[in-house]
Amino acid sequence: GESVGLHLPTLSVQEGDNSIINCAYSNSASDYFIWYKQESGKGPQFIIDIRSNMDKRQGQRVTVLLNKTVKHLSLQIAATQPGDSAVYFCAEEGYGNNRLAFGKGNQVVVIP
Amino acid sequence: DVKVTQSSRYLVKRTGEKVFLECVQDMDHENMFWYRQDPGLGLRLIYFSYDVKMKEKGDIPEGYSVSREKKERFSLILESASTNQTSMYLCASSLGWDEQFFGPGTRLTVL
Numbered sequence: 010g011e012s013v014g015l016h017l018p019t020l021s022v023q024e025g026d027n028s029i030i031n032c033a034y035s036n037s038a039s040d041y042f043i044w045y046k047q048e049s050g051k052g053p054q055f056i057i058d059i060r061s062n063m064d065k066r067q068g069q070r071v072t073v074l075l076n077k078t079v080k081h082l083s084l085q086i087a088a089t090q091p092g093d094s095a096v097y098f099c100a101e102e103g104y105g106n107n108r109l110a111f112g113k114g115n116q117v118v119v120i121p
Numbered sequence: 122d123v124k125v126t127q128s129s130r131y132l133v134k135r136t137g138e139k140v141f142l143e144c145v146q147d148m149d150h151e152n153m154f155w156y157r158q159d160p161g162l163g164l165r166l167i168y169f170s171y172d173v174k175m176k177e178k179g180d181i182p183e184g185y186s187v188s189r190e191k192k193e194r195f196s197l198i199l200e201s202a203s204t205n206q207t208s209m210y211l212c213a214s215s216l217g218w219d220e221q222f223f224g225p226g227t228r229l230t231v232l
């Protein structure tokens with residue numbers, strides 16, 4: 010079957026470098042945002058989330074930045090590793106009913 | 122460890138067949154969701170459910186129905202499968218207004 014990564018913007022990054030993945034969201038009323046990682050043949054996995062009352066949140070090797078002024082979300086991965094190769098999705102919640110609206114995703118390819 | 126399981130990883134069906142995709146979660150979550158994922162289109166919500174016996178249409182419900190008879194189980198039904206329903210189907214669950222936990226997906230091919 011076709012890979013979920015087809016037709017997606019692709020970021021190629023050297024192993025050990027930092028990666029930045031960007032996402033523009035559409036709803037200025039959205040108050041909760043998530044980044045998911047999806048490896049080939051698997052379901053999306055939660056990486057990190059952030060609420061609209063924050064502009065930065067850090068996890069293990071990952072940082073999410075939220076700029077509400079321009080409705081922009083980014084995910085920074087420090088010291089990228091081969092296991093970071095995947096499709097990364099942002100999602101926003103602000104439409105009520107516990108629904109998430111997903112971005113189309115970005116493919117990250119780590120070059121050893 | 123939280124878990125969402127789907128009954129099949131791969132499924133091949135013929136046009137016109139009735140297809141059941143099953144999803145089970147062990148986290149006592151109220152909310153469950155069915156998405157399909159296609160290259161270039163991302164995740165699109167088919168149906169979701171807030172509670173047992175409750176269901177709401179998502180963005181692309183046509184050609185699908187769902188059943189939630191027990192809290193832990195959410196079934197997606199294709200009454201008469203068509204080739205344009207060939208896709209990756211993902212089930213998810215959530216406790217409330219928080220992250221959704223996804224299953225591994227079922228890749229359905231309709232011939």
